[in-house]
Amino acid sequence: MxxxxxxxxxxxxxxxxxxxxxxxxxxxxxxxxxxxxxxxQFKLAHAHAKDAVYSCLDNSGLQEALADTELPIYSVYSQAANRDIYLQRPDLGRLLSEESARQLHDLNASPSQLSIIIADGLSASAVNTYAPLVIRNLIDAARLAGYTFAPITLVEQGRVAISDDIGHILQAQLVIMLIGERPGLSSFDSMGAYLTYAPQPGLTDERRNCLSNIRDQGLPPAVAVSKLMRLIDSAFRLQLTGVSLKDTDGSEPDRLPIG
Known part of the structure; x- marks a missing residue:
């Protein structure tokens, strides 16, 4: 034969x-x-990306990993009741559920400078992997710089804009949201970080700064923390975030001209 x-x-x-x-x-x-x-390999990457979209936020694991920050940690939910609704109705993922809003209001939180928020986004597995390391190091650096913190908030079925409601209720001057990014066929475990100064309901994306692709094969967590601290310092100095603010190592202006 x-x-x-x-x-x-x-x-x-x-x-x-x-x-x-x-x-x-x-x-x-x-x-x-x-x-x-x-x-x-293409089929395997597609399977990884699909799994990432449907992965779940590890609330207990994140709380355990962040216990040494000595900050209160609260779990809240968006108005998207489940994953299918979350994917079909992005608008609901941007809004706190009524119960979660009441929960945060009942805290009567004192004004603070920084509010850290963790949301599943489109890849909870990325957040479960990288958020604890980034947050622990960021809190250490920010405390050395004298910043104060609101409680840490974990959000299920959340999108970026939900941070505006949370930060506003907690009376934080600036929110830092870590969220799972849309998985690609070569990066299913990518996490993004969004910063918004003076958060309030109704803001749009030009008011935010974003660091994307935080992962070992992209923007390493240690480098991300360094960039986040530069952005935080600049945001408080200029009292803004968004299109008028960019990351800089100090060799050039960090405020972009308008007009």
Whole structure:
């Protein structure tokens, strides 16, 4: 019986570029198709991304990991009752449930400078992995700088704008939200950090600053903390966040011209 003829895999001229990116380039070619190995890896990446979207916030694990911050930690919910509604109705993920709003109002929180919020977003697995390390180091750095903190808030089925309601209720001058980002086929575990000065309901995204792709293979957590501290210091000095503020190492102005 004749064995099937093995088809050689042709290499790609862009092979040298693979060392600079995790993007799917220079996959090679077997006949008129990509190699079987690359096809299977694509399916695996798609499965990882789908799993990330439906992953759950590990409330107990996060509370345990953040216990040494000695800050109160509260769990709240958006108006999206479940994951399917969350994905179909982004507007509901931006609003606190009535029960959660009452819970935070009942705290009668004293005014503070910083409010840290953790939300599942579109990849709770990313937040479960990277939020504790970022938050612990950020709190240590911010305390050394003299900042005060509101309680930490964990949000299920939350989107970025829900931080405006939370920060406003807790009377915080600036909110820092860590949230799972939309997973890609080469980054299913990416976390974003959003900063908003003077949070209040109804703000839009131009009032925020964002650090994206916080993960070991992207923006390392230690570097993210350093960037966050520069942004926090600049936000309080200029009393703003958003399009008029950018991260800088001090070598150039951190406020962008308007107009």
């Amino acid at each position: 004749n064995k099937p003829k093995k088809i050689a895999t042709e290499t790609d001229d862009w092979q040298a570029l693979k060392s600079y990116t995790a993007a799917r380039i220079a996959l090679g070619r077997t006949g008129v198709s990509i190699p079987l190995r690359e096809s299977l």
